[in-house]
Amino acid sequence: MNALASIGASALGLLAAIGRLALFTGQTLSHLVRPPFFGREFGNALIQIGYFSLPVVGLTAFFTGGALALQIYSGGARFSAEAVVPQIVAIGMVRELGPVLVGLMIAARVTSSIAAEIATMKVTEQIDALVTLSTHPMKYLTLPRVLAATLVMPILVAVGDIIGIYGGFLVSTERLDFNAAAYLQNTADFLTRLDIISSLVKGAVFGFIAALMGCYYGMNSERGAMGVGRATKSSVVAAAILILAANFLLTEAFFSA
């Protein structure tokens, strides 16, 4: 009986958490159509999330693309299929590794930063101060970050895709003796418009999730340093899991037919 009660309580807790998150998402989106809008906050968020994430996105994609080329070459050699390196690197980076790795790097860098910043603002009464200054915290803190991440992530993913493919190209041409022109031609021929669209859509969805989780856990942080730490950790874990789950669903939606 106790075990059943425990399972029931966990299920109810999960449903309540989903409900709270859905309500938070709805509230955030509702501010999209309700002025005033904080353009400067949006601009700052674009720079913080987009521009300052470029180095980590670039390095991650570059090394992943290079490692992928080496793996495909050595794996393909078992079936005398070394020549497929350009095609598999391109499809692997654009369809999966580009968006997912950029999403996870953004979860690590941006979600944690947003959660820690907003949670600290909450425990130091800065959120209350915003309210007393007639400024809605969701409008001032949440919407600009979520909107900026959603809009800038497709660009980051596109940059990640290109640098990842370049990493594979560099390894293939310098280490594996591929012909540069043929490599690029194979890459361009093999990628379809759907591959690129799916990559960018995934980027937008992952950006939305990453920023939303940071804001949600920051706004719902408990008091004290431990509360801030817990909010930060939970936000990154939740963002990473939701990004991976969303990636599966989007892949299913785009490519299962």
Add this chain to the structure above:
Amino acid sequence: MIDLSAVHKTFGTNAVLRGVDLHVPKGESMVVIGGSGTGKSVLIKSVLGLVQPDSGTITVDGKDVNKGDRDAFLARFGMLFQGAALFDSLPVWQNVAFRLLRGSLKKPKDEARAIAIEKLRRVGLTGDVADRLPAELSGGMQKRVGLARAIAAEPEIIFFDEPTTGLDPIMAGVINDLIREIVTEMGATAITITHDMTSVRAIADKIAMLHAGKIRWTGAVADMDTSGDPYVDQFIHGRATGPIEAVR
């Protein structure tokens, strides 16, 4: 002006406010005293709508604080938070002029900056702190910036939450004098929360003591020493023994 009637608020199993009744007339400086954790901050946050009471009514000029235009309502208030609550990412002048840079009170940037610097001067800070970030200021300076922000839009009602906590006696005296001057000069209605009896005597017209979730005693500051209430006597003299338990 500000009326609280039978206000109750419970957090989990902790009943913080258990039927608070309080009246603060226009232009009066009311100081709420009471031990730590007795719900003083919850009380003023309830007036501002930052905390929703479980029951009871709170009105300002006869209007329920939870009904009507929130922006117009909040535009009447200024608040100094216990830890100043300055926005870390904004320079000092933008903290002070926050309300003047956005929303219904928005002014041109140059004008907002000039007002911010004037308010900083009013609280004894020179213009050269205007472009610094809050983290670059001492605790006393941050408190004064918080005070400047609270008065920047010249509100009718100002709340001060522990204005001298963490300050040395001289800086505490400076802040007390500033609050008294500002309240008198602006004709504002003020509610201050403090444990600091020096602040109480410097700032208050009237005093309300909050104990066990209710207003235990209210009276003029001049009557505080002869209140005849053992709870008030113990608190204002800082005695460890008496009706208020030291271990709470």
